[in-house]
Amino acid sequence: MSGQQELDIVHHLAVSVTEISASVTWYRQQFHCEVAYQDDTWALLKFANLSLALVLPVQHPAHLGITRGDAARWGELTTHRDGTRSVYVLDPDGNQVEIMDAASLR
Numbered sequence: 752m753s754g755q756q757e758l759d760i761v762h763h764l765a766v767s768v769t770e771i772s773a774s775v776t777w778y779r780q781q782f783h784c785e786v787a788y789q790d791d792t793w794a795l796l797k798f799a800n801l802s803l804a805l806v807l808p809v810q811h812p813a814h815l816g817i818t819r820g821d822a823a824r825w826g827e828l829t830t831h832r833d834g835t836r837s838v839y840v841l842d843p844d845g846n847q848v849e850i851m852d853a854a855s856l857r
Contacts, residue, residue: 762851763795763816765804774805788833795833814839814847822852830855 768774775794778784787802788795792810796803806813816837822828828836836855840848 760818760853761801761815762818762856763802763804765793765806765811765814765816765849767808767813768805769807771805771807778803778805812839812847814849816849816851818851818853818856820853822850825850828852828855 771789771791771794775786775789775796778796779786782798784796784798784803786794787797792807794805796805802816804811804816822836822838825840826838828838830836834855836852837849840850842848
């Protein structure tokens with residue numbers, strides 16, 4: 752398909768949970784995935800096609816993470832403890848979308 756732009760990448764989906772460790776255990780018992788990161792406030796599970804973030808609602812919003820090379824176009828980027836940089840924006844219906852700087856991903 753010549754002339755079309757390359758599609759953006761969905762890096763992760765983030766869902767709210769009540770207890771990180773219990774949710775990590777459940778997802779790992781139900782599905783084939785790996786723990787890329789885990790602490791008391793969030794975890795990142797790697798699947799073959801994308802990652803699933805498990806977040807506590809008081810720490811992180813449920814959201815969709817999309818990778819872009821021009822993430823700063825949406826606002827000032829924040830550097831997170833895992834080294835990634837991103838900005839959160841709202842879609843027209845109030846859903847959180849995290850625009851992740853592609854260069855900051857490992």
